[in-house]
Amino acid sequence: MMLLIPCPWCGPRDEAEFHYGGQAHVAYPENPAALSDEEWARYLFFRDNPKGAFAERWSHSAGCRRWFNALRDTATNEIHAVYRVGEPRPVTS
Amino acid sequence: MAECRSPAAAFADRFDAASKGGALRLAELPFLTQVDIRVDPASPAAKDIGAALGMPLPVAPGTTVISGDVTVAWLGPDEWLVIGPEGYRFDLLRKALGERHGSVVDVSAQRTTLLVAGPRARDLLAHGCALDLHPTVFGLGRCAQTMLARAQVVLLPRQDGLLVLVRSSFAAYLAEWLLDAATEYLAPRL
Numbered sequence: 001m002m003l004l005i006p007c008p009w010c011g012p013r014d015e016a017e018f019h020y021g022g023q024a025h026v027a028y029p030e031n032p033a034a035l036s037d038e039e040w041a042r043y044l045f046f047r048d049n050p051k052g053a054f055a056e057r058w059s060h061s062a063g064c065r066r067w068f069n070a071l072r073d074t075a076t077n078e079i080h081a082v083y084r085v086g087e088p089r090p091v092t093s
Numbered sequence: 094m095a096e097c098r099s100p101a102a103a104f105a106d107r108f109d110a111a112s113k114g115g116a117l118r119l120a121e122l123p124f125l126t127q128v129d130i131r132v133d134p135a136s137p138a139a140k141d142i143g144a145a146l147g148m149p150l151p152v153a154p155g156t157t158v159i160s161g162d163v164t165v166a167w168l169g170p171d172e173w174l175v176i177g178p179e180g181y182r183f184d185l186l187r188k189a190l191g192e193r194h195g196s197v198v199d200v201s202a203q204r205t206t207l208l209v210a211g212p213r214a215r216d217l218l219a220h221g222c223a224l225d226l227h228p229t230v231f232g233l234g235r236c237a238q239t240m241l242a243r244a245q246v247v248l249l250p251r252q253d254g255l256l257v258l259v260r261s262s263f264a265a266y267l268a269e270w271l272l273d274a275a276t277e278y279l280a281p282r283l
């Protein structure tokens with residue numbers, strides 16, 4: 001199976017042109033030195049694992065080489081929206 | 094000066110032979126000057142670089158502007174590739190940027206340029222490229238970075254075909270692939 005992913009810059013391209021970057025909107029801790037080991041591990045390794053809409057990062061590595069975010073349904077692989085880095089997660093019904 | 098040898102030089106004879114039938118024209122256009130520019134498109138520096146180029150940096154994704162023998166291709170929202178003849182004065186672009194935030198880098202040795210032209214050029218490339226290459230959607234003024242036969246390329250439409258910019262280390266592989274894929278367009282009609 002090959003996904004057709006719409007790069008916000010280049011338009012729809014084969015999945016083979018992209019690299020996956022994991023969950024989006026994981027904020028870097030404001031003061032990492034203040035975190036306990038458990039809190040640091042939670043930041044580094046713990047990610048959501050929803051069945052349904054998931055905001056995740058992709059890089060169009062064989063194209064324009066930009067990172068962007070996509071809202072993908074983990075059950076159907078349908079991509080509901082793509083948006084540029086810095087833009088908020090779109091609201092979908 | 095040291096002798097220069099282009100990445101696909103060894104394929105010149107086979108490209109010539111494949112170009113004889115009239116369906117295709119294959120050739121390497123070696124040693125073109127290629128300059129990678131990164132700058133904020135809204136900045137005064139971008140304007141000054143455009144003035145030095147004699148044309149504005151194209152801001153629409155997947156587009157090029159062409160003036161004479163110089164092409165400026167959009168690579169990203171803050172990145173462009175300038176392709177000019179051997180000896181093109183890219184130092185003038187660097188001077189236009191000055192000390193401001195951005196970069197102007199000579200990347201001529203990174204990729205070589207293959208010409209794939211003739212009436213079957215787009216059919217040939219379609220064997221290994223998922224993009225719609227029909228001239229009505231991908232004609233003069235467009236450009237794309239994509240995969241051709243699993244190799245990363247920059248595609249630039251020309252009047253009667255396309256330029257395929259390929260990394261020097263992939264050039265021999267892609268030349269072999271093009272010649273192999275071209276077989277059906279070269280065979281004599283039965």
Ligand SMILES: [Zn+2]
Pocket residue numbers: 007008009010011060063064065066
């Ligand atoms: Zn892209």
